[in-house]
Amino acid sequence: MATELSSFAELKKAPVTAGIQAPAQIREKEVDAQGRAYATGRRKNAVARVWVKLGTGKITINGRDQKIYFARPTQQMVIQQPFDVSQRNGQFDVIATVTGGGLSGQAGAVRHGIAQALSKFEPALRGAMKTNGFLTRDSRVVERKKYGRAGARRRFQFSKR
Numbered sequence: 001m002a003t004e005l006s007s008f009a010e011l012k013k014a015p016v017t018a019g020i021q022a023p024a025q026i027r028e029k030e031v032d033a034q035g036r037a038y039a040t041g042r043r044k045n046a047v048a049r050v051w052v053k054l055g056t057g058k059i060t061i062n063g064r065d066q067k068i069y070f071a072r073p074t075q076q077m078v079i080q081q082p083f084d085v086s087q088r089n090g091q092f093d094v095i096a097t098v099t100g101g102g103l104s105g106q107a108g109a110v111r112h113g114i115a116q117a118l119s120k121f122e123p124a125l126r127g128a129m130k131t132n133g134f135l136t137r138d139s140r141v142v143e144r145k146k147y148g149r150a151g152a153r154r155r156f157q158f159s160k161r
Contacts, residue, residue, distance in 0.1 A: 013070035037121035041113025042137050046101030052121055055093030057083075062097055062112065075107040082115040085132050086125045090117070092141030112137060 021037035031037055034053065043047040059066040059079065070076050083089045094114060096105040098106040115134035129135050149158050 012154060027119075027126065028121060029115035030120040037117040039113045039116030039120060041109040041111065041116060042114055043108030044138075045099045045100060046105035046109040048096050048106065048109035048113040050094060050096045050099045050110060050117050052092050052114065052117035054091065054093055057090035057092065060096070061095040061106075068105055070103060072103070075103060078107045078111050079114065081111055081132070082118055082134050085134070086118060086122075086123075087126050088118070092121075108138065128142055 025058070029037075036051045036053040039050050039052075041050055061069040065078060066079060072081065083092070094110075094117075096110050096113060098109060100106075101109070111134060115129045119129050119135065120150055126135070
């Protein structure tokens with residue numbers, strides 16, 4: 001259904017629809033009545049419910065300080081990554097409740113939740129979080145054990161006699 005135009009005046013009148021994309025959706029700040037942004041983070045079998053609000057940089061996990069709950073420096077570093085990337089160290093307080101999985105998975109879940117909550121609090125940070133992969137949920141989970149096997153895939157030792 002192509003129509004031919006004889007002059008540039010007709011070109012101005014013709015509707016332009018093909019090849020033009022709609023402008024990117026502008027995200028709004030999602031904050032509750034207390035000024036907190038909420039997000040859920042997941043990693044392996046761990047689930048973290050995270051609230052982020054303006055503050056002094058205090059991170060509380062299951063009612064304990066992050067240095068007590070996550071004793072390993074690598075786990076503390078994982079939690080700080082969203083703040084380092086967005087250059088917002090010491091500007092937000094984080095309250096998180098984590099269940100399931102081990103400490104490594106819980107640290108990853110808290111990082112995922114913090115990144116999502118920060119992007120809801122400040123939508124301009126979404127691009128930086130996305131390029132570093134903090135908003136993507138790592139879907140790798142331990143495979144279940146099968147019957148007749150020693151583990152998920154390993155067979156029992158073969159005995160010739």
